[in-house]
Amino acid sequence: MTSEIRTNSITSRAGMSTVTMTDSGPMFSGITTFVDNSGFTFGVGGGTSIFTPATNVLTFGTNNTEKIRIDASGHMHGVGVITATHFYGDGSNLTGISAGTSLSGSTNNTVCTVTGANAIQGESTLTYDGNKLKFGGGSRALDNGYYDDIVIDNSDTTSGEAGGSGISIISGNASWCGLIFGDNDNHQRGYIKYSHQDEFMQLVTASGGGQIRIESGGSVGINSCIHHLSDTDTNFGFPSNDSYIVRIAGQSRIYTHSSEPIWHRRDVSAGVSTQTMLLNYNNASGSGCALAFAPSTNYTSRHSSIEVVNEGNNNMNMRFKVTDANDNAHALERMRITKDGNVGIGTDNPQVRLTVSSDSPAVMDVHHIDGATNDEARIILGALAGSPPSNRGAGIAAVNNGAGHDLIIKCSASHGAGPGEKVRITSAGNLIIGHTSGSNKLQIGNTGHSGYCIAANSPSYGAVIQVGDGATPGTAAALWIRNLNNGGGTTACFRVQGDGTAHFGNQTSTGKYGDNVSGASWYDAKDSWQQGQDGGLGWSMMYMNKIGGSDNRLIQFNSSGSNIGYIIRSGSNVAYQTSSDYRLKKDVVSLPNGIERVKQLRPVAFKWIQDDSDMEGFLAHEAQEICPYAVSGKKDEVALEDYGDRKKGDMIVQAIDYGEFTPLLTAAMKELITKVETLEQENIALRARVTNLEGE
Numbered sequence: 001m002t003s004e005i006r007t008n009s010i011t012s013r014a015g016m017s018t019v020t021m022t023d024s025g026p027m028f029s030g031i032t033t034f035v036d037n038s039g040f041t042f043g044v045g046g047g048t049s050i051f052t053p054a055t056n057v058l059t060f061g062t063n064n065t066e067k068i069r070i071d072a073s074g075h076m077h078g079v080g081v082i083t084a085t086h087f088y089g090d091g092s093n094l095t096g097i098s099a100g101t102s103l104s105g106s107t108n109n110t111v112c113t114v115t116g117a118n119a120i121q122g123e124s125t126l127t128y129d130g131n132k133l134k135f136g137g138g139s140r141a142l143d144n145g146y147y148d149d150i151v152i153d154n155s156d157t158t159s160g161e162a163g164g165s166g167i168s169i170i171s172g173n174a175s176w177c178g179l180i181f182g183d184n185d186n187h188q189r190g191y192i193k194y195s196h197q198d199e200f201m202q203l204v205t206a207s208g209g210g211q212i213r214i215e216s217g218g219s220v221g222i223n224s225c226i227h228h229l230s231d232t233d234t235n236f237g238f239p240s241n242d243s244y245i246v247r248i249a250g251q252s253r254i255y256t257h258s259s260e261p262i263w264h265r266r267d268v269s270a271g272v273s274t275q276t277m278l279l280n281y282n283n284a285s286g287s288g289c290a291l292a293f294a295p296s297t298n299y300t301s302r303h304s305s306i307e308v309v310n311e312g313n314n315n316m317n318m319r320f321k322v323t324d325a326n327d328n329a330h331a332l333e334r335m336r337i338t339k340d341g342n343v344g345i346g347t348d349n350p351q352v353r354l355t356v357s358s359d360s361p362a363v364m365d366v367h368h369i370d371g372a373t374n375d376e377a378r379i380i381l382g383a384l385a386g387s388p389p390s391n392r393g394a395g396i397a398a399v400n401n402g403a404g405h406d407l408i409i410k411c412s413a414s415h416g417a418g419p420g421e422k423v424r425i426t427s428a429g430n431l432i433i434g435h436t437s438g439s440n441k442l443q444i445g446n447t448g449h450s451g452y453c454i455a456a457n458s459p460s461y462g463a464v465i466q467v468g469d470g471a472t473p474g475t476a477a478a479l480w481i482r483n484l485n486n487g488g489g490t491t492a493c494f495r496v497q498g499d500g501t502a503h504f505g506n507q508t509s510t511g512k513y514g515d516n517v518s519g520a521s522w523y524d525a526k527d528s529w530q531q532g533q534d535g536g537l538g539w540s541m542m543y544m545n546k547i548g549g550s551d552n553r554l555i556q557f558n559s560s561g562s563n564i565g566y567i568i569r570s571g572s573n574v575a576y577q578t579s580s581d582y583r584l585k586k587d588v589v590s591l592p593n594g595i596e597r598v599k600q601l602r603p604v605a606f607k608w609i610q611d612d613s614d615m616e617g618f619l620a621h622e623a624q625e626i627c628p629y630a631v632s633g634k635k636d637e638v639a640l641e642d643y644g645d646r647k648k649g650d651m652i653v654q655a656i657d658y659g660e661f662t663p664l665l666t667a668a669m670k671e672l673i674t675k676v677e678t679l680e681q682e683n684i685a686l687r688a689r690v691t692n693l694e695g696e
Contacts, residue, residue, distance in 0.1 A: 285312035373402040500524030594667030620654035630660030
């Protein structure tokens with residue numbers, strides 16, 4: 001809808017003013033006077049007005065609020081700042097602004113401030129020349145260069161806080177404040193910003209982002225790296241998230257990424273109670289981390305390292321690797337510590353606390369480098385809680401004896417005593433047990449005897465095992481076991497001579513069959529066992545006691561490996577048996593002429609020449625003619641030469657086995673039985689005939 005503006009005009013008689021009435025209100029032109037002193041309001045629009053609230057008072061307002069008032073005296077009152085291009089005069093014309101108002105300190109470029117209800121003060125320590133703003137009473141001249149646009153100079157120490165200077169930038173606690181740096185092309189080339197919400201200070205350059213940030217806890221964050229201004233290829237920093245790098249001369253020297261961060265911390269819950277550099281790695285089996293050491297050149301192929309490798313389930317082992325340039329090999333494993341605490345040198349699979357393996361005979365050296373005579377190099381072992389092995393343990397030691405080295409084995413005799421010497425191998429090759437010195441090749445205790453000895457601690461009492469020559473102690477070819485309870489004599493319990501003959505008892509006879517020596521011997525050279533005994537002792541020379549069971553053999557006799565007889569138990573008797581198995585015989589026939597052969601035997605009674613004792617039997621050579629297999633030897637036989645235990649001319653005695661006459665006597669008896677039975681039958685027949693004759 002369009003409004004039509006209709007107008008009516010009233011013009012003064014002189015034509016000096018005109019009022020035009022419109023639908024929107026009256027319009028005035030020329031000189032207009034309002035006669036009504038009760039006041040009027042002249043609205044300009046938009047909340048602005050000219051208003052006469054009283055006689056001879058005029059106000060100007062904006063936003064429906066009075067801003068300037070001119071009273072009847074011509075005084076002008078303003079609300080807010082009144083800006084003018086010039087105030088004319090020396091300022092005296094302004095003294096009438098308000099009763100008591102004054103203006104002082106009005107030197108060149110002085111900034112004026114209100115110091116009281118009616119005073120405007122020119123500040124001597126606050127100047128502005130249109131280009132440079134200066135605070136403070138210092139005397140330093142302003143530089144016409146770039147950097148003195150705003151200056152705080154309290155160098156006179158009378159202004160500021162005892163000469164101090166500072167700028168406070170205050171903002172709301174939910175906002176931020178800062179210093180912004182820009183140019184004609186970009187109003188925000190960089191800035192220093194403080195965030196109240198997140199409590200950090202940030203330094204930002206034109207590339208954007210927080211290049212440097214100071215957190216509320218005092219930590220400092222950087223966006224990339226830190227370097228010396230004249231050496232940008234030597235730096236440390238953070239090339240990406242979760243990574244860290246140190247470069248020297250453009251080469252990476254320390255680098256970690258998200259799977260291998262470095263921790264420098266103390267974590268008691270993880271068993272780390274001191275500040276420690278920790279290398280971490282992911283949990284995958286076979287993964288790990290390492291510290292590598294290398295020369296400045298060829299470091300990729302000539303490095304050594306200490307590695308920790310995850311075996312699975314976070315079970316880790318530590319490996320020590322070195323480079324052997326002579327073998328053109330690097331990072332060769334030389335030592336390993338397993339998850340169980342086992343240490344392997346030269347092996348990757350130690351099964352005990354320390355395993356040392358080598359393809360060289362010299363596996364390990366233990367050296368007392370400044371040792372002198374009687375000094376030792378020790379390896380001590382122990383298993384007593386709370387006591388180090390050197391106090392309560394056992395071990396081995398090499399002792400410098402002045403001419404060579406002795407090897408010593410030491411043990412603690414009790415938990416209250418330290419290790420003491422128990423065994424020594426001297427540099428001369430002597431083995432000494434239970435004493436600290438000795439000239440014997442093998443010595444147990446302080447024997448006091450020469451040669452190879454094993455003895456009790458006393459040289460005079462107890463027992464000794466000693467090597468001699470078969471005749472006397474202390475020589476080189478016999479073994480003696482001697483009883484020393486007699487005060488150190490040479491009474492032997494057992495000895496082995498140099499020829500292998502073993503003697504039991506204090507004797508060395510090898511002819512006990514004829515020399516009346518008591519004891520027993522194995523004559524090794526002749527495979528002969530000999531035994532002699534005093535018949536007045538009341539003891540048998542040998543006892544055999546067969547206990548239970550069904551095997552009754554006491555002694556078995558063999559010839560060339562074949563059994564030829566036994567001595568057995570038979571109930572409460574002893575039986576002497578010779579082999580008679582049919583499987584061992586051939587050409588078997590009945591034995592003839594038994595009676596005739598028996599009739600030829602001549603049983604005799606006689607006395608033994610040795611002891612004049614009575615005996616019955618046969619003369620061997622006579623019986624040999626009738627029953628040769630029952631008799632050994634020949635009549636009047638003597639040794640024609642020395643052989644074995646026989647000497648030339650010695651009698652070779654004939655012997656009879658009376659058991660061998662049993663078959664002959666049995667044959668004769670059977671013949672007699674046959675004759676008796678025949679005679680009995682003939683006698684019966686004869687008696688019958690006699691009876692018949694008598695009956696006739």
